[in-house]
Amino acid sequence: MEYKQLGNHFVMRVDPGEEILEKIRELCEKEGIGAGSAVGLGAANRAVVGLFDTVHKVYKKNELVGPMEITSLTGNISTKEGEMYLHFHVNLCDEEMRIMGGHMNACYVSATAEITVTKLEGTIERRMDEEIGLNLYRF
16 A cells, blocks of 8 residues: 545555555554545455344345456544544445445455545544444534
8 A cells, every 4th residue: 555645635545455444544543544534446356345234233244256346435534432433335346337335344456446535633433322223423
């Protein structure tokens, strides 16, 4: 992974074999980013995506393997109990041009990923909402 800072934006390239969330976390820790957002695109060969079942309050995960385009990657950076909390979603296109996606648990780069992280001043904290079953923003 390499990156360049332009104002409050960090333009990064994630390289083959690297996992995107790990590299975003690494960048945020190095640059002191406690709140922000990110967008990106690229190519992947393995991803774990999920969806939150609101009735049973559990994530259902699926592993996707094979050549895929990352047609859209978006997410936010916050904290929970003072620790970094990354919340990302991804859309992936397979060889048949079918789109799959959901909550991104992991995404491994096959060629490159180009991601822009925008740093916000301060932090945004999350807390578990027992009724909903998710870690929600706390203001």
